[in-house]
Amino acid sequence: MHLHQLQQARPASRELALFEDSILALYLGQVAARIFGLGAVCHLCEGDSFTFGGPQTLNIVLDGVLVSEQGWQGPGCHVTGDNTRYAVKGDKAVVWVLDRSGEAWKGAAGRPMHVALDNALKAAARALTAATPAEELPDPETLSDVDHPQIRRQAARLRRTTHAATAEAIFLFVQAMPYRFGNWQERASETLARGNGMCTTKANLQVTLMRAAGLEAGFVEMPMSMSVLGKLMPAAWLAMMRPTVRHYFGAVKLGGRWHAADSSYNDDSMGIYLENFPDYAHLLPARLSDGQPYSPTAEKNDMDPFDIQVVPHLNAEMSKKSRFSPAQFEALNTRLDRAQGSWRNWVEEDHPDLGAGLRIVS
Structure with missing residues (x-):
């Protein structure tokens, strides 16, 4: 110096x-x-x-x-x-x-x-x-721990009289959790206990709860521009990010059709987006029903939220090691934490x- x-x-x-x-x-x-x-x-x-x-x-x-x-x-x-x-x-x-x-x-x-x-x-x-995650991370094959007692208990609390109503209740339960960047090699039961997550961990929890409630559910990958995701980050981090990232979210089959059901962002974090993209104000409040999927990313990409490729798990993606440390994730979270x-x-x-x-x- x-x-x-x-x-x-x-x-x-x-x-x-x-x-x-x-x-x-x-x-x-x-x-x-x-x-x-x-x-x-x-x-x-x-x-x-x-x-x-x-x-x-x-x-x-x-x-x-x-x-x-x-x-x-x-x-x-x-x-x-x-x-x-x-x-x-x-x-x-x-x-x-x-x-x-x-x-x-x-x-x-x-x-x-x-x-x-x-x-x-x-x-x-x-x-x-x-x-900070545990030193020994879970086997990726165990991330959707559908038989965990707390997962079963929460799925039972959210079960309604119809599949569509159950899907909506689970979607809104996970959607209401704060969005935070962090470790993504985490079991669904651990995300449930933590009470917050990022796109992968919230999707994993949502899909696991839906399966525990008897619904057919899976995962979707979709590209997202950093000009969108970057709105959630402190400005100094943007220069270090790739121009496009992969975004993951859950999907559920209702009435014989796959519905995009992206519970990643709660209303407060979506509010940050709307400061920059006011034309998407109709995306709040979040909602999901038979014939009405929910995917802000699909809408931003001009994609059909029914025309999605659904996969059964994200094990390969969620087993990858992050280039960020827990302290760096905490720094990435300051804008989100302040808003939420x-x-x-x-x-x-x-x-x-x-x-x-x-x-x-x-």
């Missing part, structure tokens, strides 16, 4: 907008901008290197990617200094640095700021723990004391 690259952070800046997309800013709430102003911003170029200093240094990657022998850090991730040396991958990177041994932090911040930051770090750690209120799971609901720092008024 070169000294001329380190600049005192300014509250009104593009860097502040990037900071507010970070994991820590999500949990800092109202005090995020004030704490941002107590740090400094380092602009790095291709060929530069950066050392995350000692344990009193807190670093947040705002833009770009930094790589080391231990792995890589992407936008929104925070790292306590451990003297690891990173190199810039690509043409630039931006890092926010807070020296907690410096006078700016000791004096101007005062105890409320220290408490707020400590609480945010604890809440972020709890979220990371909750999002998911962050409160680790702040106010479980530990009300961790929310104290969020309510500091300027």
Whole structure:
């Protein structure tokens, strides 16, 4: 790091907008901008290197990617200094640095700021723990665990007098769960217990519940433009994404026809889409019935939601290893968590004391 690259952070800046997309800013709430102003911003170029200093240094990657022998850090991730040396991958990177041994932090911040930051770090750690999968991932052949007691119990609760009504009840139950990026090699019962998921895990849960309820159900793959999916992500991540990704969702056979039944996005996450694509407001509220499939992706792609190729499982896809770590997934989730209120799971609901720092008024 070169000294001329380190600049005192300014509250009104593009860097502040990037900071507010970070994991820590999500949990800092109202005090995020004030704490941002107590740090400094380092602009790095291709060929530069950066050392995350000692344990009193807190670093947040705002833009770009930094790589080391231990792995890589992407936008929104925070790292306590451990003297690891990173190199810039690509043409630039931006890092926010807070020296907690410096006078700016000791004096101007005062105890409320220290408490707020400590609480945010604890809440972020709890979220990371909750999002970290077990070291031994399940066999892909066991992901649709239709005979699990909790799956059977939930399917029984959602069973209605007709197949169509049962399909709708299960679809709406899974659709209401928050959407979160994360590990996708997860059994349906684990997604049920977690209460959130991404397209693959929510589809797996939906199909498993439908099968447990006696319905014929399967999976669909469909291309999705990053110009659509990217609306759910912090802006700094978009440059690292492929232009098109594969989207997966569930399908159910009603009245002898396969119906697309995409439960991926709840109403809050769909609301983010509608901010950018208001012509699709008719997609809320989500609904599914005999003769009425539901697939926002098919509609965006000008595809017939009945003209779908249904497969029995996603075992091969769900067994692939992700290039993202749990911490990187958490950084990807900040915009979604803010829109859906998911962050409160680790702040106010479980530990009300961790929310104290969020309510500091300027």
